[in-house]
Amino acid sequence: MADIFTVKEKSKLLEFLFAHLGGWSKKTIKQRLQGSSVAVNGQITTKHDHPLNTGDVVEVGVVKKASTQAQTLQKLEILYQDKDIIAIYKPAGLLSVGNTTENKQHALAILRDQLSRGKNQVKLWPVHRLDRDTSGVLLFATSKEMREVVMDKWSISEKIYLAIVEGSPKETKGTIDQPLRPDDKVYRMYVGKHPEAKPAVTHYKVKQSTKDRSLLEVSIETGRQHQIRAHLAWLGHSIIGDERYGTKGEKMGLHAKKLTIIHPVKKKPMSFEMDAPREFYALLN
Missing domain, CATH: 3.30.2350.10 (Pseudouridine synthase)
Incomplete structure (x- = not known):
């Protein structure tokens, strides 16, 4: 099941993940991001600098649908x-x-x-x-x-x-x-x-x-x-x-x-x- 977070203030995606996934190592967080396991407002993204705005919904644990x-x-x-x-x-x-x-x-x-x-x-x-x-x-x-x-x-x-x-x-x-x-x-x-x-x-x-x-x-x-x-x-x-x-x-x-x-x-x-x-x-x- 995916973990769901609501963005409170503007940020970059990787910085947001580091701040909200405190129990994970930075290496693991980067791997999850690159493994298409992170979505912003329902859309899979692998970009570390994806901009986040107040109210955006970030999901961690989703898996990209196969092509x-x-x-x-x-x-x-x-x-x-x-x-x-x-x-x-x-x-x-x-x-x-x-x-x-x-x-x-x-x-x-x-x-x-x-x-x-x-x-x-x-x-x-x-x-x-x-x-x-x-x-x-x-x-x-x-x-x-x-x-x-x-x-x-x-x-x-x-x-x-x-x-x-x-x-x-x-x-x-x-x-x-x-x-x-x-x-x-x-x-x-x-x-x-x-x-x-x-x-x-x-x-x-x-x-x-x-x-x-x-x-x-x-x-x-x-x-x-x-x-x-x-x-x-x-x-x-x-x-x-x-x-x-x-x-x-x-x-x-x-x-x-x-x-x-x-x-x-x-x-x-x-x-x-x-x-x-x-x-x-x-x-x-």
Whole structure:
């Protein structure tokens, strides 16, 4: 059941939630907001700076109704499967893992239902996550132990993305070596030196350019939250459709194309690859 609050004075949504959800950590509040679990006057919003006026009604605990695509999505494309790991293609618009127990429209839940047979319920552990609006290769482990073994070698895994950005970088290839840290007030990453910032390294190559946009191949040495999105925005070339770090659009131009890991049992490199869909490349024009 949703908690309902009436706004007494003008405020920003995230500030209001911090003030009225005293028993929750700021991290949890941000996750609920991003997980489409907050509504203002009956309308779901994920914007931290959504303006609140006196008399507005804020609901916490609601779940966004599944989109038409999500409602019809009953199976995910499996790229590779053995008794230890499963690699899938996650379409854009789908959460990797649910932020609330009520939300069943996420990749983990769909794949679990897809693989389970009757009372034999499959258990899965996400090795990593992709943002809701990022499509591409997503990896799960069939046990907590297998997940930990994969993660032990995660720093040497190869993670290649495609990104469509605003404008064209001056250099055809380059490296962004800028530390990242979560902002204390809003759900985004702060780029730059700070005592709490963690190292983050992103490499990029320009694959194609049009008049106003460019297609980049991006690889990351680290896997910080929003790393590619924050780094490219810092470079001055935000990802198309990335409202948080750039300009709002119908689709976001970020796709996880290839993932190479050390298999937890075979101890050999394994690669999983999926090209971006046609609608992704359409963003370049």
